[in-house]
Amino acid sequence: MREIVGSVTAVEGVSASGVSAGIKGDGKPDLALIFCERPAAAAGVFTTNLVKAAPVLLSQSRVKSGKAQAIVANSGNANACTGPEGFEDAKRMARIAAEELGIDPKLVLVASTGVIGVRLPMDKIEKGIKAAVKALNPKGGHEAARAIMTTDKVPKECAVELEVGGEKVRIGAIAKGAGMIRPNMATMLCFITTDVDIEPEILQRALKESVDRSFNRITVDGDMSTNDMVLILATGSAGNPKISSPQQEEYARFREGLDYVTMKLARMIVEDGEGATKLITVTVKGARDEREAEMAARAVAGSLLVKTAMFGMDPNWGRVAAALGASGAVFNPEQLDIWFDDVQIVKGGVATDYDEEQVKRLLFKNNIRITADLNAGQAEATIWTCDLTDEYIKINAHYRT
Amino acid sequence: MREIVGSVTAVEGVSASGVSAGIKGDGKPDLALIFCERPAAAAGVFTTNLVKAAPVLLSQSRVKSGKAQAIVANSGNANACTGPEGFEDAKRMARIAAEELGIDPKLVLVASTGVIGVRLPMDKIEKGIKAAVKALNPKGGHEAARAIMTTDKVPKECAVELEVGGEKVRIGAIAKGAGMIRPNMATMLCFITTDVDIEPEILQRALKESVDRSFNRITVDGDMSTNDMVLILATGSAGNPKISSPQQEEYARFREGLDYVTMKLARMIVEDGEGATKLITVTVKGARDEREAEMAARAVAGSLLVKTAMFGMDPNWGRVAAALGASGAVFNPEQLDIWFDDVQIVKGGVATDYDEEQVKRLLFKNNIRITADLNAGQAEATIWTCDLTDEYIKINAHYRT
DSSP, rough: EEEEETTOOSSSSEOOOOOOOOSSSSSOOEEEEEEEEEEEEEEEEOOOOOOOOOHHHHHHHHHGEEEEEEEEEEEEEOOOOHHHHHHHHHHHHHHHHHHHTTGGGEEEEEEEEESSSSOHHHHHHHHHHHHHHHBBTTTTTHHHHTOOSSSSOOOOEEEEEEETTTEEEEEEEEEESSSOOOOSSSOOOEEEEEOOOOOHHHHHHHHHHHHHGGGGGGESSSOSSSOOOEEEOOOOOOOOOBBTTSSSHHHHHHHHHHHHHHHHHHHHHTTTTTOOOOOOOEEEEESHHHHHHHHHHHHHHHOOOHHHHHHTTOOOOOHHHHHHHTTTTOOOOOEEEEEEEEEEEEEEEEEEEOOHHHHHHHHTTTTEEEEEEEOOOOEEEEEEEEOOOOOHHHHHTTSOO | OEEEEEOOSSSSSSSEEEEESSSSSOOOEEEEEEEEEEEEEEEEEEEEOSSOOHHHHHHHHHHSEEEEEEEEEEEEEEEOHHHHHHHHHHHHHHHHHHHTTOOOGEEEEEEEEEEEEOOOOOHHHHHHHHHHHHEEEEEEEEHHHHTSSSSSOOOOEEEEEEEEEEEEEEEEEEEEESSOOSSOOOOEEEEEEEOOOBBHHHHHHHHHHHHHHHHHGGGSOOOOSSSEEEEEEOOTOOOOOBOOOHHHHHHHHHHHHHHHHHHHHHHHHEEEEETOOOEEEEEEEEEHHHHHHHHHHHHHOOOHHHHHHHHHTTOOOOHHHHHHHHHHHHOOOOGGGEETTEEEEEEEEEEEEEEEHHHHHHHTTTTEEEEOOOOSSSSSEEEEOOOOOHHHHHHHTTOOO
């Protein structure tokens, strides 16, 4: 497997575009379209928030057919908490795209990100979709990536090429998200395409497993969007032996490629977290089981005190110990070990003789590993997060005003 | 019941003091002592963090006897993650106090708050305790309140007088906490005295119930200290019919007074939250049961996005809806109602025709109510929190450095 220069259009037969429809108000691109020449196997993973945006409800229902051919997405308006009218708007977005593309509306998936509780400006959406269809381009992935950006500082794209069952397979993807729910310019979105040949239900399983190990393992502020969505379209044109079981060797190969792409994009989202200056990788080892390992890692990664200490480059390991102790994971505090990068700070629940200046220096880096060994079992989990800064407060305090 | 001017020494036969032992390094008071003339009924509620400080382990074990006569507490050092030596230090603190007071060491409870992972300076502690015993004063509650302060901006004291079984009963208390775990100058502490006559196990039950509705219903940043502790000593000198059952009329009366004191101190802690500019009262009504009501209210009160929006005086109700939807409470999003103070912002899951300028004006106040009705049942819960500000980041980013 190798990473290649490319985007969601790295896959043959996939074109995309991004245009300015005027939804955002500042003239920046805000409408993206991804189109496969032929109907593709489709799968999706959606927010588990009870309050789901209209496009989530629509795409979640449509993806159940296992088939889709296009994704239309807008930024600047989440079409969430907009009632039955909002659901009709989402359906109309799909219908307009389908008419322009000359395909069945049921094959169009829809995504939105932006302000909650405000109806979509359907006239602008309609004009935007028409322009996006005209602009479709086999190299348009980058434009699509830009059109789904909100507070993202950089567009997020990734593509890989790998061999599956003797055939070259490509996976390309774009994502957006500053790592958090943003009810105004909200949400984590990721759209993936591939030419692998795979049964839709196996594709769904692969996507779910991959998302659980990537997007579901990052946290910026613990909030969960009404609009989060990861979609994948598989054209099948690679000609590999069709993947129809997770036991197949080809399934494992494909998962490797998919995991590479989702994990890279997930880390890009955290690195681009609002106001973030550091990527923090929290690993908990020696937990009784994987669930407790994840709970413990999540507690450390979610602790405001840990995150602010990292921002302040303060080796405040007591906050790590306290977060672990409150996590619900079961361990003996007198057997707790903690490292910052490779420097052991705590051994057997008490401070080692570490060199405070050395540790402070390593916290100056923009990439920090916090590792804890609970010494209670064999399970391990990693969660990625970023530091919490005054810039985050600035961004979020005055968002709508 | 009426609130009276007073502190933990509002109760006859209780004296207290606060002195500077030099633990903090800046010369501020850092050692507090509370003493009852005679052994009192005692009860305590302690942090559920797996990583418990030595004084928590010691006091938790001693309070099981149902009897205590003194509380000695220091600020500036948490005596947490200090191993078996730290536990010996906590015991020695109690022993020194007992010797100076001429009482059984088992009747002395211990509390600490401050930096984690550093041994107590026992020479300073010893001198401090001796000075504190000499300084004991029936009006010394205020000095004790000051000596347990860390980043608190104001000392927290409260006293009430009420009638229980025809007799005048007093409850007095002091507390500290900027509403969060602070592994350097850590923790929520509360010490309560009363002259009510009550069986220790009933006192324990009353305290637990009262803490569940007060200190356990506030959140600043979701972190949980290794040192949190609420202690109560009941001298029994009021002469009321002894409370020996929660069914007794006197129990209900006493609980009223106790709840008044704990809820007032809990709100004072949130108002004094680090960097906070606003007290936010989150009430969730219409939940299926109390557990879900509390989960939902806690999710809103714990949402960084809600808290930063309140700081920015931004009526961003979408963040409230998203937090409720992610809380785990079950409800129909299409029946969700939300109010800021008395202004209904959301009805049936969609925005009302509210006056944005009016709502912005009400968010300028330093006391804001957010109310949500899930319309899924009859249960209700309230959680108090504060806004999240750039000042919080400043305080916590460079704490140890």
